[in-house]
Amino acid sequence: MDHSTYFSLSSKPPGWKTRFSNFIDRTFKIWTILPLILVLIFLVAYPTVQLLRMSVSEVKIVQGKTVWTFVGLKHLYTALEDQIVPVALRNTIVFVIAVVILETILALVIALLVSRSHHLVGLYRTVFLIPLLIPPVAIGTMWRLMYDYNYGFINQVLGLIGIAGPTWTADKKLALPSIILVDLWHWTSFMFLIILAGLESLPQEINEAARVDGASEAQVFRFITLPLLKPTLVTAVMLRTIFAFKVFDEIYLLTGGGPGTATEMISLYIYKVFSNQFRMGYASFLALALAIIISVFVIFYRRIGRRLA
């Protein structure tokens, strides 16, 4: 760099190139954030406004042109009379509560066991990472193969010990539990990784001190590890709950919401209204309602989380 430019005493004004690059440099703060702002306006703010507009309109595409008709609160009344909405809502809530509780407990047990191991830790981490990275569609097909009534792994194993296996995802009673089982396979690792990271950041000296003082392993866990781990657990549970509302791919592949409406979920139903019935306005209204439910939940959870943590 040539310092003389800055300290030059000559009265010659700097050329436009220098002035331009100086201008860029002084306003670099703005230039670097600008792409993000543009993306947020184009892909978040504008779509949100569109969503709001659509949720009070009928939207049709006629010969490549979008036709809007304002319908006010019509979609709200449709939703209140829609037989599937309460079923989908109930299924989603059952699903979310079941997977969050089961995955938290399972992941906590696995993470505690891994954190006390010195051997094979690499293997555990590697294998448990796989379900999080492979496409959920592949998870759906894999479990379709596993659950297949005739040729599936599960029924073949059951057949070996002389049990005629059920139809799993085609059975009204077993469909939702089957889906929950697939979700455990998919998402327990997520909780495991977060909890393990939390466990590894805890100071070990306190545990040692407590053990020296004669505390049992159960006491160490109950009175030291668990309270220290609480903030991590609260975060993990909150995140997992929010992500569980997004469930779509596996159910689309495994049951499509069936049999009947046994595994119908909010996200799936919104997609069906949007894509199969092509009622974009109504789909937008339902999507908006879901977004509001989740936002309220996030605010509520963060309040509680702050108090707990």
Place this chain on the structure above:
Amino acid sequence: MKKKTFGALFRHGFLLAVVIYTLIPIFFTLGTSLKLFRDIISGSLLFKPTLINYERLLNPSQSNFLRLTTNSLLIAAGTMAVVLVIASLAAYSLSRFNWHPLWNGLIQGIILFIHMMPPVTFLSPLYLISRALNIYDTPVAVIMGHIILTLPTAIWILLDFFAEIPKEIEEASIVDGASHFQSLTQVMLPIIQPGLASAGALTFIFSWRDFLFALSLTTTPRGMTIPVGISSFVQEYSIRYGEMAAGSFFAMIPALLMVAFAQRYIIKGMTMGALKE
């Protein structure tokens, strides 16, 4: 001492059982993909492996899977490029300059909001936008959706990496006469290379995995991706088990490669992005 070994035995026994449980579906799928139809039906463990399912899948005259693979790669690479540029610039700006807390909070709040919302919320608006821009059913439309999907995680990862660089390093380069641009490209970015690797790998894999956006923003092999192709195998009346399994295993390959070679970056990125809030 004896009690201790018994405990360890139990611990590893349990964990290995979970490992096996995790691996069974994958191996069963791999096995099915290597079987002839009659071997799938007989369900025997002893069979002569065949690559016929993969050949059928990747033969352009019999299936459009190769086309979908090209689309998937193009979309994942495109998303990664766009997201890395936007996210690294934004993370640099947010962590190195004095933004008013209100601005900072607003931007971070919006990013958190996108991360929390179910992708299904964005379907109808994105559909209309892609129609209006005449990019419906092309990879560009899908990239648009995937940017929303992947941007938050990438920004959080890079913010963390930028935050770890001491302020003095950049100040030194500025005092030496470098412009901010030079300092960013020649000093900062090389330092946060692991962060870029981590954000890039996750962005690629999240784009590759996505089903919903690709499903709703495309209708033909012009823009369709692998997951959409796989789902169409399942929808058909006669389920083609062999090809379905082959397609699924094929779709897992990038993830398996990343687990094998870039695991460190991915775990760090995932837990960091998650613990950000």
